[in-house]
Amino acid sequence: MANIRALDKRRKSVRNIRKITRTMELIATARFKKAMDRAAAANDYTQRITQIVTDLANAGLEVSHPLLAERPEVKKATTLVLTSNRGLCGGYNGSVIRAFNQTRSGLVELGAEPSVEVSGKRGITGLKFRGVKIDREYTNFEDEPKFEDVAVIADRLMDKFIAGEMDRLNVVYTRFTSISRQVAVCETLLPFAKPQVAATAESTGAMKADYEFLPSASSILEEVVPASFRVKLFKCFLDAAVSEQIARMVAMKSATENAGGIIKRLSMTFNRARQAKITQEIMEIIGGVEALEG
Amino acid sequence: MSDIQCVVVTPEKTEVDVRATSVTVPLFDGEMGILKGHSPLVGRLGYGVLRMQVDGQLQRYFVEEGLVQVNNNVVSILTDKVTPMTKLSPDLAAKATEAALTMPNTEVSEQAARRRALERARALTRVTKAS
Secondary structure, eight states: OHHHHHHHHHHHHHHHHHHHHHHHHHHHHHHHHHHHHHHHHHHHHHHHHHHHHHHHHHTTOOOOOGGGOOOSSOOEEEEEEEOOSSOOSTTHHHHHHHHHHHHHHHHHHHTOEEEEEEESHHHHHHHHHTTOOOSEEEOOOOSSOOHHHHHHHHHHHHHHHHTTSOSEEEEEEEEEEETTEEEEEEEEEESOOOOOOOOOTTTTOSSOOOOEEESOHHHHHHHHHHHHHHHHHHHHHHHHHHHHHHHHHHHHHHHHHHHHHHHHHHHHHHHHHHHHHHHHHHHHHHHHHHHHHO | OOOEEEEEEOSSOEEEEEEESEEEEEETTEEEEEOTTOOOEEEEEOSEEEEEEETTEEEEEEEOSEEEEEETTEEEEEESOEEEGGGOOHHHHHHHHHHHHTSOOSSHHHHHHHHHHHHHHHHHHHHHHHO
């Protein structure tokens, strides 16, 4: 029976696949932890910069900056889509692309001229397949995005916005809310949302400080707003990286489990076929013996 | 106890968190020394050397643009990039100067970027020569 050999071969290959998916799961877990630590380490900066903004607001300063200016009409809108460079991460890229499609149709309804920038090979091929014109592609972001690289993009986008070549910037990425929950979202980063000022006594500390600004509060603001924008964009990249690893981890975990199930089923069929073959052989021998005796 | 806490953070991580007896920060228009009991302040940083006296030893870092906040004997330095001075050399500064000089210089945005790169390169040259 060739069937037995085929079954055995299949079982072996599934076993190999399980080994691979299991390893990928472990790698994704390790990378996820690293990415998570990086994301946590980045929080410090965000907190401190928010603190400075709060202090500025408490000093009675009107927070205004070209990046904060709301445009009455959205004529040109840029969408930045963050996907992964590698596949095998379940519905991660698919849901980002779906979220992007929604954003895009919303922008088209507004009558805006959309321009699309994509990070990640998967998103690039996926959007090209759907016939979307991509203006800029980035493939240099792996699971550990560098701030320097993100800052370059951020600076360019800010210049474009201030020069009036762009009225809105949307970022479509997977937001990390918790380990068990990541959602593909579209966030409007420019015009930059006015920094939320929590002017409660607890948040500013027990002692409200009377700050001296060097050289002046408005000059500090000139530095703070772009810095917050940069760090916000960086946070999007970090979130996307963390979510990607989680998605891959989950996908590979279920792949490993699936492979286990297949192996179990195959083993059962294999054992049955083997037993059937043995029984048949015995029957043949007995038949032969009986024929000789008779 | 005449020391202050000095924290240097970049968007990527907290680079330095030490207790120092004195901190000298490079503001955009010159340096400023901070000792214990300094009044609260927020300042704009320029390219330059951050110096800290930690346990009688001088620690030096090259910081790029950012902000400094002093409050309650805590000096927070928020910058895009910080490099220990030991990792810098005149060669590096020369390379930065060369790179800055070859940057395009036609459009307004390019000019601004070039000016900043040049400023950085000049600061690098200055600090590496001095050490």
